[in-house]
Amino acid sequence: MIILDLALMLITAYFVGFIYYGLYRNITARFQRRIGPTIFQSFYDSIKFFGKKEAISHGWMFYLGPIIMATGAIMTLFFIPFFYQSESFSGLSGYGNLFLVLYLMLLGPLGNAMGVGVGGNPFGVMGVTRGLTRLFALELPFYIAVVAIMSISQSADIATIAGSQTTINAFAHPLLFIAALFSFVAMMGQSPFDVVGAPVEVYSGPASEFSGKFLSLLMSQSAIFSFAKLVLMVNLFLGGADGFFELLWKTFVLFLFVIAFGAIYGRFKTPQSVDFLIKVPTVIAIVGLIFATAWGN
Amino acid sequence: MRVLSLIISLLALWGVSTLFGSEAHWQIDMGSFGLEGVVIGLKATALANFFALLIAIGFFSISLIASKYKLSKGFYALLYLLLVSLFLIVYAEDYLLFFVGWEVMSVTTYLLFSYDLSREALIKYIVFALASAMSLLGGIMVLYSASHSFLYTDAHQGFIALSATLQVIFILLMLFAFFIKLGVIGFHYWLMDSYEQSSDFFTPYLSAVLSKMGIYALIILLVYVVDIHMISGTWLAYTLAIMGLLSSIIATFKAVNEDSMKRLLAYSSIAQLGYIVTVLSMADGLGGALYHSLIHTLVKLLLFINIAGIIYMTARSKFSELGGLIYRMPQSFVLLLIGIISLAGMPPLAGFASKFLIYTTLLEGGNLLILSAMLFASASAFLYIYKLIYGIYLGHPTSKRYETIREVPLAFLIPQYLLSLLLIVAGVYPGIVIPYFNTILKELRLETIPFESYTILGSEMASYNGFVLMSAFVGVFVLILLFMLSLRSKAKEAKDRFDIAYCGEVPDEGTHLHYGFSMGKELKRVGFIGVILRNSSSVFYDYISRQLFGFATVFRKLYSGNLSFNFNIAALFALILLWWGLR
Incomplete structure (x- = not known):
C-alpha cells in the first residue's frame, strides 16, 4: 500500500513539476515579449533525452552523481506530506520530520557535486563551488524562519505544522515568510540568485559535462525537487492543503511569485548573493523570530 | 613492537568492556602517607566507561596502522604511558588524580610530538599545555580551599561554599584549561601546527581521543561541581554557548581556505567540538553531547586514517598537489565518502543521529537562535567537506605519478572498514546507544532521552526511523540505478583526462584543470566571512x-x-x- 502511495506521489510530482517548468519557460517568455515554447516542451525533451546516447563517460562515479542527486530529490519528496489530514499521499512523513527533510534537501547537491567533480571539467566544479557557497548563504535565513515556525507549532512534524495554522503563517508571521521567500527564490535557482546554473549564457555549471539519459535524469529530478520544495513551503507557511485543488493553486501562486521575481531582477555574482542573503533576509528573519517568540509568550 | 601494541590495544578494549556495568571502586586515604584528610580513588562510573571506550577504540584503530610506520621503542613506550594517563583521567574519582593524569598526558604528548614537530610548533604546544595545567591546578586549589577534599562527591558542596567572586575565578580557570585542550577558537593557536606536523600515525588519536578529554573534563565540571541543573540562564551557559558557536562558525570558514588536508581536518575538529561545547550549555544537552562525541571520534579516526593512507602512498599532503585518485584508490574513496557524509551529518548515516539529537534538545529548550546558527554552521561545512573529497580524489591528477599509483595498503583499509561499518549500523539503528546513555544520565540524575526502539530516535516533538530511512534510501537508489541501466545507450569512455567539454577549446598539459583545490578563495570578498578569513588569533x-x-x-x-x-x-x-x- 505504501509502495503504491509513494509511486503516486512520485508520478504526481514528476508531471506537475514538468508542467510547472513548462509554465516557467512560457511565462518568462511572455515577460520578455516572446511567445516561448509549449508547456509540455521540457517534458518532451526529458523523454527524448532518455533515449539519446551520451557523449562521454568518466567512469562509474560520474554516473552515480546524478543518480544520488535524483535519490536525494525523491527522498525529500517522500518525507513531505502532500495533505495534512489525509492518510494517502503522506508518504514516509510519519517516519521522519522537518530536520530530516532539511538535510535530505542537501543530499542531492552533494551527490551531484561528486559526479561533476569526477568529470574533471573545471567549469562544472566552478558551478558546484558557486552552488555550495550559495547554499549555505540561503540556508541561514531559511533555517531561522523554519526554526521559528517549529517553535511556534511546538513540533517538527510537517503535517502537524501545516494543520496547526489557524491563521496561515504567511499572514501570522509575515517577516518570517518574507525572509524565507528570499531563500526560496534562491533555492529554486531563480534570478537574482541563479549564477550557479547560469542557465542561458555562460558555458558552466554542474550539468556541463552530462548528456543523454543522465542529463534527462538531472532534468527530471530538478522538476520533482522543485515540486517537493513548493509543497514544503505550502505546508510551512501557507497552511498546507486538504486536497489536490488546494495544493495545486497554492503551489502555483507561490511558483508564479518566484517566476515574476526572477523575471524582474538581474543576476548577482556569487559573493554578492552571499552578502545579500546573510544580510537583508537574515536580519528580517531574526526580527521575525524575536516577534514570533515574544508573541507566543 | 607492532604486534605488542595491537595486543595491548585489544587488552585495553577487553579491560574496558569488563568494567561496563560493574561498580568497580577503589579508594585510599592518604592520611597514612602523611597527607591528612586527602582521599583519592578510582571509580568505574558509566560516564567514565564511555570515555574509556572511546580511548580504547581509538588506540585499537591506530595500532592497526602502526605496522606501516617505523616507530622507535621510545615512541611506543610513550604511547603506552599516554594510554595509562588517559585512563587515569577518566577513571579518577577526585581532582588530584585527574590533575596527575592531565599533566602526564600533556607531557607525554609533548614528548611524542618532539619526534616530528618543528621547534616553533613544539614551543607553542608546551606553552599552552603548561598554561592549561597551571590554570587547572589553580582552579583545583581554589575549590579545595572551600571543600577541603579533592573528591568529586564533595566538589559541589565546596563550590557552593565559595564566595561569588571565587566561583567566577574558579570557573574561568577551569574553562581556560579545558578550552585549550579542546582548541576552542581563540585558544587553538597551538593546535593547528601540532595537528599538521605530528606523525600521521598519531594525528587520528590526537583529534579523535585527546580532544575528547577536554569534553570529559567539561562534563565533570558541569555535572559534579557546578550542577548542570542550575546552569540555564547563567553567564556560564552563555559563555559555553557563544564560545561553542564561534568555534563552529569561524573554524568552518577557516577550514574552507586551507590547502593542507590535515589543517582542514584540524579546523573541522574545532568546529565539531564547538557543537558539543554549545550543547553542554543546556541541562538536557548531555545526551546529545555524548552521542556527538561518539560519532566525532569514529568519524575523525576514519578521516585521519584515510588521509594517513593517502600521505603514505603519495607523500603529498596538500590538495594542490593531489587530485584524481578516485579510480586508482576506489576503496579509499568510498570510505572517505562514508566519513564525510557522517561528518556533514547527512542522513542516512550515523552523523545525522547525533546532530538530530542536539537539534531537538535545542528546539525543546527554546534556544532558537543558537539552533539556527548551528544549522548554518552545519550547512557551511559542506564547502570544506566537498573540498576534502574533491581535492584528493576528484578533479584532475596533478602529477603523472598518480596514473600508476595503487590502492592504500590493507593495514589502512581495515580500521576504516570497521569504523564505517559502525557508522552505518548506528545510522540504521540510531537508538542503539540510547539505553546506555540513559544509564549514564540516570547515574548523574539527569533527564533521560526518550527511548522507543533501536530504530527510532527522537522525542514527542520530532522523531525519525533510521531503518525506514535507510531502506527507502537504498530502495530508491537501486530503482533509479536499475532504471538507468535498463536504458540502453553506450557512451565512449573518455580517452584521457583532457577529453572534456572545455568552451570549444582543447585543454593540454599546461592547462590548469585541478581548479577546485582553491575553492573558497572567493569567500574573502564576502563581508563578514572576509573578516574571519583575514584575521587570526x-x-x-x-x-x-x-x-x-x-x-x-x-x-x-x-x-x-x-x-x-x-x-x-x-x-x-x-x-x-x-x-x-x-x-
Missing part, C-alpha cells in the same frame, strides 16, 4: 609574545653574563632579604 598571541620579550629584556640586562656584576646584584638581594627577615 596569532595577531593577539604575537602581541603577547612581543610584550613578554620586551619584559624579559629587563631581566636580561640584569643577568648580562658578567659574573661579578651578577654576584653583586645577588649579594644585594640577599642583604635586603636578610634585613627584611631580621626586622
Whole structure:
C-alpha cells in the first residue's frame, strides 16, 4: 500500500513539476515579449533525452552523481506530506520530520557535486563551488524562519505544522515568510540568485559535462525537487492543503511569485548573493523570530 | 613492537568492556602517607566507561596502522604511558588524580610530538599545555580551599561554599584549561601546527581521543561541581554557548581556505567540538553531547586514517598537489565518502543521529537562535567537506605519478572498514546507544532521552526511523540505478583526462584543470566571512609574545653574563632579604 502511495506521489510530482517548468519557460517568455515554447516542451525533451546516447563517460562515479542527486530529490519528496489530514499521499512523513527533510534537501547537491567533480571539467566544479557557497548563504535565513515556525507549532512534524495554522503563517508571521521567500527564490535557482546554473549564457555549471539519459535524469529530478520544495513551503507557511485543488493553486501562486521575481531582477555574482542573503533576509528573519517568540509568550 | 601494541590495544578494549556495568571502586586515604584528610580513588562510573571506550577504540584503530610506520621503542613506550594517563583521567574519582593524569598526558604528548614537530610548533604546544595545567591546578586549589577534599562527591558542596567572586575565578580557570585542550577558537593557536606536523600515525588519536578529554573534563565540571541543573540562564551557559558557536562558525570558514588536508581536518575538529561545547550549555544537552562525541571520534579516526593512507602512498599532503585518485584508490574513496557524509551529518548515516539529537534538545529548550546558527554552521561545512573529497580524489591528477599509483595498503583499509561499518549500523539503528546513555544520565540524575526502539530516535516533538530511512534510501537508489541501466545507450569512455567539454577549446598539459583545490578563495570578498578569513588569533598571541620579550629584556640586562656584576646584584638581594627577615 505504501509502495503504491509513494509511486503516486512520485508520478504526481514528476508531471506537475514538468508542467510547472513548462509554465516557467512560457511565462518568462511572455515577460520578455516572446511567445516561448509549449508547456509540455521540457517534458518532451526529458523523454527524448532518455533515449539519446551520451557523449562521454568518466567512469562509474560520474554516473552515480546524478543518480544520488535524483535519490536525494525523491527522498525529500517522500518525507513531505502532500495533505495534512489525509492518510494517502503522506508518504514516509510519519517516519521522519522537518530536520530530516532539511538535510535530505542537501543530499542531492552533494551527490551531484561528486559526479561533476569526477568529470574533471573545471567549469562544472566552478558551478558546484558557486552552488555550495550559495547554499549555505540561503540556508541561514531559511533555517531561522523554519526554526521559528517549529517553535511556534511546538513540533517538527510537517503535517502537524501545516494543520496547526489557524491563521496561515504567511499572514501570522509575515517577516518570517518574507525572509524565507528570499531563500526560496534562491533555492529554486531563480534570478537574482541563479549564477550557479547560469542557465542561458555562460558555458558552466554542474550539468556541463552530462548528456543523454543522465542529463534527462538531472532534468527530471530538478522538476520533482522543485515540486517537493513548493509543497514544503505550502505546508510551512501557507497552511498546507486538504486536497489536490488546494495544493495545486497554492503551489502555483507561490511558483508564479518566484517566476515574476526572477523575471524582474538581474543576476548577482556569487559573493554578492552571499552578502545579500546573510544580510537583508537574515536580519528580517531574526526580527521575525524575536516577534514570533515574544508573541507566543 | 607492532604486534605488542595491537595486543595491548585489544587488552585495553577487553579491560574496558569488563568494567561496563560493574561498580568497580577503589579508594585510599592518604592520611597514612602523611597527607591528612586527602582521599583519592578510582571509580568505574558509566560516564567514565564511555570515555574509556572511546580511548580504547581509538588506540585499537591506530595500532592497526602502526605496522606501516617505523616507530622507535621510545615512541611506543610513550604511547603506552599516554594510554595509562588517559585512563587515569577518566577513571579518577577526585581532582588530584585527574590533575596527575592531565599533566602526564600533556607531557607525554609533548614528548611524542618532539619526534616530528618543528621547534616553533613544539614551543607553542608546551606553552599552552603548561598554561592549561597551571590554570587547572589553580582552579583545583581554589575549590579545595572551600571543600577541603579533592573528591568529586564533595566538589559541589565546596563550590557552593565559595564566595561569588571565587566561583567566577574558579570557573574561568577551569574553562581556560579545558578550552585549550579542546582548541576552542581563540585558544587553538597551538593546535593547528601540532595537528599538521605530528606523525600521521598519531594525528587520528590526537583529534579523535585527546580532544575528547577536554569534553570529559567539561562534563565533570558541569555535572559534579557546578550542577548542570542550575546552569540555564547563567553567564556560564552563555559563555559555553557563544564560545561553542564561534568555534563552529569561524573554524568552518577557516577550514574552507586551507590547502593542507590535515589543517582542514584540524579546523573541522574545532568546529565539531564547538557543537558539543554549545550543547553542554543546556541541562538536557548531555545526551546529545555524548552521542556527538561518539560519532566525532569514529568519524575523525576514519578521516585521519584515510588521509594517513593517502600521505603514505603519495607523500603529498596538500590538495594542490593531489587530485584524481578516485579510480586508482576506489576503496579509499568510498570510505572517505562514508566519513564525510557522517561528518556533514547527512542522513542516512550515523552523523545525522547525533546532530538530530542536539537539534531537538535545542528546539525543546527554546534556544532558537543558537539552533539556527548551528544549522548554518552545519550547512557551511559542506564547502570544506566537498573540498576534502574533491581535492584528493576528484578533479584532475596533478602529477603523472598518480596514473600508476595503487590502492592504500590493507593495514589502512581495515580500521576504516570497521569504523564505517559502525557508522552505518548506528545510522540504521540510531537508538542503539540510547539505553546506555540513559544509564549514564540516570547515574548523574539527569533527564533521560526518550527511548522507543533501536530504530527510532527522537522525542514527542520530532522523531525519525533510521531503518525506514535507510531502506527507502537504498530502495530508491537501486530503482533509479536499475532504471538507468535498463536504458540502453553506450557512451565512449573518455580517452584521457583532457577529453572534456572545455568552451570549444582543447585543454593540454599546461592547462590548469585541478581548479577546485582553491575553492573558497572567493569567500574573502564576502563581508563578514572576509573578516574571519583575514584575521587570526596569532595577531593577539604575537602581541603577547612581543610584550613578554620586551619584559624579559629587563631581566636580561640584569643577568648580562658578567659574573661579578651578577654576584653583586645577588649579594644585594640577599642583604635586603636578610634585613627584611631580621626586622
